[in-house]
Amino acid sequence: MLPTLLLLTLGQSTEPVDDRLEKARDLVHELANRAARTPSELEVTRAEGDRPHLDYAREVWCVELKKSTAVPSGRYRVQCDDGRQLCFAAPDRVLRDGVETEEELQRTAPCGTLPPSQLEKLSATHRFVEAVAEAPDGWYRDDQGRIIQVNFDLHRRVYFGGAWAPSFRPGAARDLSLGSMDLGRGRADFGIELELANDAGRELHRLHILEGSAFIGSRDTRLMATAIRYDWSSRRLAAPVWITTFVGRPRRLDLDVNLAGWFEAVRFELISDQGFLTLASANASIDLWHSRDLQSYLRVRAGPAGEFDLQTRSVSLRPEAALEADFTLDRDGFHHLTGAVTGEKLFFDQALAGRRKSPERFKARLGYELILLAINDYPLTLVVDGRAQWRDDLPGVTPGWDFGVDAGLRFSFWAPARRSATQVFNRTRG
Amino acid sequence: MLAALTTAVLAAASAVGAELPEPCWQHAANGARFRTCFDPGRGLELSAGGSARSLNPALDLGLGLRLRGARDSRSKAGTTWLLQHRLLGADARWSKAERHLTLTAYEGLARRHVDEGFLLLPTTPPIRLPFPLDLGLYGRAARYERRVEDGLGWSFETARLAMLFDPLRSATGRFHLGFGPTLAHQLRHDGLTLHHELTPLTALQLVINAESEDGRWVFRCAGQAGWTFDPAAFTRGGTLRARGELQLERVLLAVNDHPLSVQLHASGAWRDAGALAQSEWSAGGALKVQLFAHR
Structure with a gap:
């Protein structure tokens, strides 16, 4: 056995004969030792x-x-x-x-x-x-x-945070010099986000529980909090909507719309001393685009809501429509871009002094969230938001735009690895 | 041997049956199938449209649940009961000048169809005469009508029952042509006084229903005309009242196999509309979705 190995080793090498002999001897010794x-x-x-x-x-x-x-x-x-x-x-x-x-x-x-x-x-x-x-x-x-x-799912977490949130309201006649700036405003956040996916990964159910932001430290305190919000996205095998026409020969047209739903219950909004309570909203939503894991999406939604006006103690019908986006920009969930444009209008509202009938609200928001570091594997994120709002539902307040920019930190508990996460053998990330 | 032969024949028959195309389904180029037949007498109806009532335009909204059935009589061979019901109907009319709401708890028709109709005279021996009519019953219960522009007035038809004769004698529930005497009681409150109105078989009821075989065309007509009486002042004589309505529907398309149809309708009333028993006419159109109108 050993002579055979020796011969094979010598025969297959191009090195000088002495070196080859030495290596062959070592190999033979190692094999012999291993066996023993x-x-x-x-x-x-x-x-x-x-x-x-x-x-x-x-x-x-x-x-x-x-x-x-x-x-x-x-x-x-x-x-x-x-x-x-x-x-x-x-x-x-x-x-x-x-x-x-x-x-x-x-x-x-x-x-x-x-x-x-x-x-x-x-x-x-x-x-x-x-x-x-x-x-x-x-x-x-x-x-x-x-x-x-090294991989975080920020759609499954319990978070709280704070931000510096200055606001700006342009003056009358679009004269910026007459506008008002509030630099001393801050924002506090809290929320619970849950996502549940089915086994095939074709349905993703999102739950937002007790989410809210409070803007404090300025002339008008603002609070926006929602008890529960639920929506879902799905990736279907067959067209969810088909239309059959009966003019001429019957024909079927498949509409590959990603039709889903969006629901909200008990949303409270406070602006200074004006409070608005949304009892419930039900929207139909269509994903214009979504990622394969359904976590990122661009969608439109529209539907009715019932709103209780705390000043007039009356319930109004509030149709609403929104364009919303939530993009996770990288594989490991470190970069997130979110945005929303929302329009709301009240109907059947009771007259209120200093406010016109059927008032409207228009809101826009663009935000970016980046994981800076993790403490005990709980991510600490940098949150930067830009906001704009127009509304004429506040009695005695001249309708107009106001803008805000928020920059702060958010700490998230839970935040497990994303469902799409894979094993990390070589970490090349900086 | 006989058992084996029977089994083979049944198997062959079921195989032939399996290959038969389903009559109410078609297949698209991608293999997906879709319905081409509907049952207009079944499902949840939701309609929205507009109409002119005596040249005043308004928005109309409607809701109702339709059910249909057929049942062979257990006691009389060769007899079928053809049933048609509309439950929980709600119709609203809205414009700047008008606000109407009509609620109907039940409206239905039951026609007794016999393969060979006859009259048996109890002579000795009995004489059997051909009878070329089906018999049926039309009923309506709890119909409330409120018009805001009429002030505080309202009207409530407690019940209406008519015995119908149908010369068409169709074996299916798609065709009905019924007419006959009607019995009814109605309350009419003009805002000050409550009046009872009784129709003691002194009015004629007409009901027509015709549908194409695939359920995409529907024509309906209903009306009544005759004398109503005030029970407290019967001797004063009756008041001639009449009311009728026509409907023509065509299914244009279906969304997820639920048909959407366009509806043209016209109606008229003679001393019978609203709490004030006015005369009027109206005509309009609507789009109607009928959910679960599946055969």
């Missing part, structure tokens, strides 16, 4: 270049190999590649300064035990190389074995 080793004597060699990562989706074995200075317990998580005759061995504890500590690895896959006989067989045929333990989708494990979340 027990698992506890099996040495884990250093990886060339970056350490490979164990694959979370494949089976992992927990074994004891040769104790070393770096891994005194000799306990490793092992995954083998029979094709390359390699076994990746990752320390089963977190390292500090390259030395194993007592801290356990977090978010590892369950590991099985490998019978000693099988490990002995592997030791004869496979080389054991230092590796990094596996990490679930959307998480990254560094060389020390510590785990960090």
Whole structure:
């Protein structure tokens, strides 16, 4: 056996004969030693270049190999590649300064035990190389074995935040010099966002619970809070709407509209001392575009709402229409662009001194949210918003535009990895 | 042997049946199928349109639930009851000058169709004479009408019942041509006084219903004319009142197999409209969606 190997090694190389002889001798010794080793004597060699990562989706074995200075317990998580005759061995504890500590690895896959006989067989045929333990989708494990979340779903979170929110209201006759600027205004936010997808990923249900913003520190305090909002998007296999014409020969026309729904209950808006309570809204919505995972969308929606006017103690009909967008700009969910243009008009409202009948509201908002850092894997985001509003429903207030720019921070709990997240083996992100 | 033969014949018959095209369905080029037949006598009706009442234009809205059925008589062989109902009807008319609301709890028709109609005279021996008419019943219950421009007045028809004779004798519920005497009671409040009006078989009721086989064309006509009496002053004689309406519908398209039709209608009343028992006419058109009008 050995002479055969020696001959093969010598015959297949172009190096000088002495070198080849030396290498062949080393190889023969290594193979002979491997065959003789027990698992506890099996040495884990250093990886060339970056350490490979164990694959979370494949089976992992927990074994004891040769104790070393770096891994005194000799306990490793092992995954083998029979094709390359390699076994990746990752320390089963977190390292500090390259030395194993007592801290356990977090978010590892369950590991099985490998019978000693099988490990002995592997030791004869496979080389054991230092590796990094596996990490679930959307998480990254560094060389020390510590785990960090690198992919965030900001559509599933509980958030709160604050922002500096100056506002500007142009003066009469569009004379900017007569306008008023309020630089001392701040905004506080709170909200719970949930998203539920079906198994096939063809339906996405969104829930927003107790979302609200309060603008404080200026002449007119503003509050906008919604008890619950629900909407959904779906990716259908067949056209949801078809029209059959019966003029001439009957024909069917398929309309591939992404028809869905949008509902809201108990929305309260306070502007100074004027309060408006939306009892319920029901809108039909059409996704003009949505991403394959349905998280990003551009849609229009329209429908009726019932609004209770706290001043007149009367209920009005409020048709509303909106164009809304929510884009997650990158794979890992770090950049978000949102926007909305909304129009509302009241009907059957009771007369109120200083306000015309059937008043209107028009609102526009464009926002950007960026994950700056994560504290204990909870993201801290930078939020920048631009807002514009026109309304004539405030008694005694001259109808007109007002603008606002908000810049602040938002802290989010939960924010798990996105459903589209994959395993991160090499982290090249800066 | 016989059993095997019967099984084979039944299997062949079911195979032939499976290959028969469904008469009310067609297939688009992409293979998707769609309905081409509807049942105008079934489903939830929603209509919106406009009409002119004595040259005053107004917006009309309508709502109602239609049901239809047919049932073979258990006691009389060769007899079928053809049933047609309209429940919870609501019709509104709105303009700057007019605000009308009409609510009807029930309106329906039941026609007894026999394969071979006859009259049996109880002579000895009995004489059997051909009778060329189907018999039927028309009923309406709880019809409330309120017109805001009439002040505080309103009218409420408690019940109307008519026995109908149908010379058409159609075997399907798509065609009815019924006429006959009617019995009715109505309350009319002119804002000051409540009046009872009784029609003791002194009026004639007419009901016509005709539909194309695919249900895309519908013609309806209903009317009554005759004398009503005040029960408290019966001897003063009756008042001639008449009312009638015509409807023509054509299904233009269907959305998700729910038909949308255009409707032309005309109606007239002689001393019978509203709480003040006025005379009037109106004509207009509407678009009507009939949800679940499936056969």
